[in-house]
Amino acid sequence: MRERPQSFPSVALAKLVQKGRKITYGIVQPGEFVADGVILVRGRDYSAGWRDIDGFMRVTPEIDAPYKRSKLKPGDLVLTIVGANTGTVAVVPAWLDGANITQTTARIAVDSTKAIPGYVEQVLRSAIGQEAVYRFQKGGAQPGLNLADVEKFEIPLPPLPEQRKIAEILRTWDQALEKITALRALNIRRRVWFRTHLFTGKVRLPGFTGEWREVPLSDVLHEHGSKSTGAEEVYSVSVHKGLVNQVEHLGRSFSAANTDHYNRVLPGDIVYTKSPTGDFPLGIIKQSKIDREVTHELCHVAEPHHGAAFFELLDKVMPDWERRKQRLERAMA
Template sequence: MFADLPELGSLVNSVNVRGYQVTTDQYRAEGAHPIVDQGKKLICGYCDAPTLPCRLPVTVFGDHTREVKFITFPFVVGADGTKVLEPAGDQNPRYLSALIEYAAGRISSLGYARHFKELREARVPYTPMIAEQARVAAVLEAWDDAVAVAERLVATRQDRFVWVQSAVLTGRVRLLGCAQAWAATPLSRVLHEHRTTSTGAESVFSVSVHRGLIDQVEHLGRSFAAASTEHYNLVRPGDIVYTKSPTGDFPLGIIKQSKVERAVIVSPLYGVFTPASRELGILLDAYFASPDATLRYLTPLVQKGAKNTIAVTNTQFLQGRVILPSDSAETAMLASLVETCLSEARTAESQITLLRRQKHGLMHKLLTGEWRIPAGGDSFAPGGPAADRLAETAE
């Protein structure tokens, strides 16, 4: 049976990480040991610092981010805000990690302030029965494995797309049967600045580095448009949008294709161009999805002496050259390849989303005792008889 709701702090101990924590400037792409911090990624980097001496497995809680990770391998503790938690008694570590995740999802966000005090004081459903804890842990571990498989599939799809960008979309690797030489082509030959403005009825969009065109109200909480948007640029589906505002790894701007299925508007600070064909738009969007490709294209166009300013005009933007296929048939095949890669990646990502939603719903029901696990617990395994109900019951 499930006991009265105890405070989570009575069930966990905080591991002392003093002397085993590294700062962000010590993160490397390679190293002897993985680094785990409070960010979303399971492993945020590598280094040669000593690993944390602790009783694995443990749970990492992001004091600022409220991210929760169940860690089964030796690791180096990342930057400030990374809390490492272990059972205060003989609780099952995976069961306890689920309780921490349950509590973290219910404490209020304090922005970038610390949340560990609220986490410790959170009341959680708890069973002291070790056998019951073990059954819950076994089921959740099966779902962890299913999510991990899906994540590896997404990573494989992403790696393949990166290879397509760097090898196939540059002409270094050719499709079978395609022999016609590629040519350095000015964008002015394949893009047209249509200069169409708002009718007053369209939604205002911005351009995101990672998400492309986004609705300001939906994604940013409000519109940042001027009082009158009559001078805003119209963006039709498939148009290429260039933002001249420096940001992060894109100090000279961002180049994205609109995937929105209706006409929208953007600030006059964006250049809007219509591709000569649907296929060329797909290729250019895939090519410029690489930050390196964007910088290589834009850097020669910057006016001398200009630094992080709106220095590349729309006219200058169209003067740069990109190596493109000369054969329209090859262009069509390449566009089809890009669409296939992106579609497969979206399908894999959707599978992860579904699995996580199902796992979240199952975890809630098992921890609260609403669902009890029979001997074997097969009905709660991924793909089992109960799995198809979980997405509907997830909170």
């Protein structure tokens, strides 16, 4: 565990909970979804911020009744104790008052006379809390934490006013990051809309007219089939970053010992991988982007040969291409 400041005593989490509401997990077998039932909180419901109320699982009052010990109140903490998101923590909002939890979630009812719930949340989310999770986490196919171990988590405890101030500062940063994340998600949806509508010709940009036509992909691109010499660096295709060096991006190379059979990617090449992702179920398409060569290859899309039309087009899209070419050649010499 990392060192704590001398002035902050460390207190076991079990000593910070409300009397009669010890750290506990919830319903073991929730049964079928019931539209008007009791809300059941699972780790997925808060792993990326609280989901909308309509997305929660609900159980019958009969299933909920034996688990009164794990009922939630506003200000309680929920901590994922089983699965890939073990260690994820959140503060229960007022609109989840009376909800229950599953057996994969622990309820931590912090006594506000001893600690500020928002402060304890931030400690559990910090390196201090995550180190405790790592230390006590049990391995196997389903990683997890025992409640007895969660009770041992040590919380550095400054005076209550200082706890409150620390929680306020960190929560302000959290809210700012949440807004940035939401804005990014909105911009991604807008980009998807533009791609979906502009490429069909059904929505036209102002000032543009004329008919759209469809041609076979082979009319504008060809697979050159150049093979690796074995000396090139091995790159992977990333959804968000395009072509990335495996060692730099992933920490190590996943390539075979002999890469002679790998395809060589030239500057400006369009690269396709069949590996599906959630956003790209049919695979990923990216372009290798390097200054002049990118423009060179983009011109090839419109004019596949190095004739007069090719250089005429190159002059239009990059008038200083010859200077760039000389600079690139000097750098490669």
